[in-house]
Amino acid sequence: MTSVPKLNIPLHVKYIQSLGENKDDLTYHMTAHLRMNAIYWGLTALIVMGHKDALNREEMIDFVLSCWDDQAGGFGAHPDHDAHIHSTLSAIQILTMQGALDKLDIPRVTKFILSLQQPSGVFAGDSFGEIDNRFTFCAINALGLLGQLDKLDVEKTVSYIRKCKNFDGGYGAVIGAESHAAMVYPSLGTLSILNRMDEVDVDTLGWWLAERQLPNGGLNGRPEKLEDVCYSFWVLSSLSMIRKLHWIDADKLIAFILSAEDSEHGGLADRPGDQPDVFHTVFGVAGLSLLGYPGLVDIDPVYCMPAELIESMGLRTGWEALPRKAFTS
Amino acid sequence: MRVKSMKTMVLQVLPNFALARRAVNFPRLFISYHSNLQIQAIQVLLVREQRTFLQVSTIKQSALSPLMHGVKRIRYTQEALEALKQREKAKLKEFQALTEEVLTKKKAGDYSKDAFDSTTRLLRVNPEFYTVWNYRRNIMIHGIFPQCSPAEINDQLSEDLSMTTAFLKQHPKVYWIWNHRRWCLENVPDGPSEDDINADSRNFHAWDYRRYVLATMPVPRTELSELAFTTKKIEANFSNFSAWHQRSKLLSNLWESGKLDSSKSKEDEFELVLNAIYTDPEDQSAWIYHAWLIGNGNDASILNREIKAIQELLDEQPDSKWCMESLVRYKRMLLKNHGGSLSLDEKQRLYEECSSLLTQLQEVDPQRRRRYQEIAESLEH
């Protein structure tokens, strides 16, 4: 590992801390619809880097609770925004990581989540009904964290995902859609949580996923497309769930992820030379963690939360990550 | 060829206003049907139209966006940053005031035309504000539609479709916009029209949307004409996997329903895909499609024929990873599915060939070395 640059953890921690500071910035306000997700991304990245306390716990919990949409019974991304399954999952993940699930009306939010399941088995994102497997995963992930999976019709849920499986072993967003790494992850995550990995064609999917690695070490999301740091997580977590993480070149991918680092201001971008953001920062460091990069905390690839916490909740599934390496100075 | 000035090109196209209008509404379709000259002229028009609204989006490059793709890192000096902030100040104030106005009306349950127009203004500035799309739909459902004739509802939804088309040119990957289009189509009394289904590119939102519209059209477009569409896309660019994928879905239906003779049609497909493979043996789209055509490898004569064709290509291009990969795949199928009709010698030869190909694969494709090793270990003797 001597040739690989070191992940600049203090700089990235500072970068994440700085994100909430510029409240007079236009973009900050224009992206309010992603605030709840951004906090989950920031907190998770901090935990993976071993700096959970870099953001104020009480303020964070207060913010999450201020996004409760009492009409719907779920969380919006920001105060006064409508409840949506994605922001609801992020809220539950934050409260779980902060040990504050007791502040939540679990029966109410469970009802909201279950109300989004369609007769076909897929979940909608909100009451207006955009459907796809990402929303199914958000729902199943949240129900898992809340310990409410016994209220779910598992077979109905699995049967929809089964119909989205393509001949390349991958999964699309909806029935008939092309395989896409960012859709394979939520499909596999759902099957993994529901203990139905027997549905997966491991050899074919493993082949398709391994072919996502490009000569420069980065991973793409579909054939003949460009590499992107966030795919390091969608593909890696999927490979990890089917226990084939060793089918790609880990060192080359580590080098690619680190090359997308902004070494001046902190944060990781989608690819080298681009503007960093908290989304690519968390999925970059989470990918590094799965690859055994030294000095990072173990991440659970299914829930994308600290592995130790998920294990302590009795939710660990059969994934495998690469062993943690030691620094060779 | 002499390059004409943009102005000349725009002038050549401008007289045909209907054409330009169509281009603005259906840019993706347009690119496939019209000459390069027209495309460039149209791009000028599109850029011009985009400039007139949504100037705010140009500063989306701020370091404070939590999620970006393909935005180049720009180094600002402290002064430049301060100046930018000053320039943004007015826009920020405007945006906050508009947000406040819309959310206040929403809380008050205001379903008036006035509130509707406020959502238009706000979404134009920020089409990712999903709460405002929801509010807009609620205004239509509870405020506007109850007083409208079916024709008026149609007009309103058509207007929203044009609006989202304009938004998509600037933000082709924003889910909320595609989502609103779907909702509009679901609520159009007459259902979607042919014009709405000509989306293309690798944008999977566009392809999903296309499948959706095809499935919900009152008079379904025939699968055969859709097949012709994918042929055109593939012939224009062999590595468009989205088109190969769409083709596999269509053919499965056509074969299953008996609308196409599957064995004859399969032969045509093998010819088409081999053509693509011979054109660029490193393009994985065609190889993945080839693997789909082979399926479980239940037909030994097809397997043998394809193995022979691929072997010929490998002889010409001895380093071709995809030739080797596919040969291993198909030879293992011969062993697994048709081992009973093979002599011991033939089996032994196939094992040895697979094993030697897998050794070569480890050399030409070291990134995936461990996968080839595992397959080699799993070969039975």
Ligand SMILES: [Zn+2]
């Ligand atoms: Zn990305």
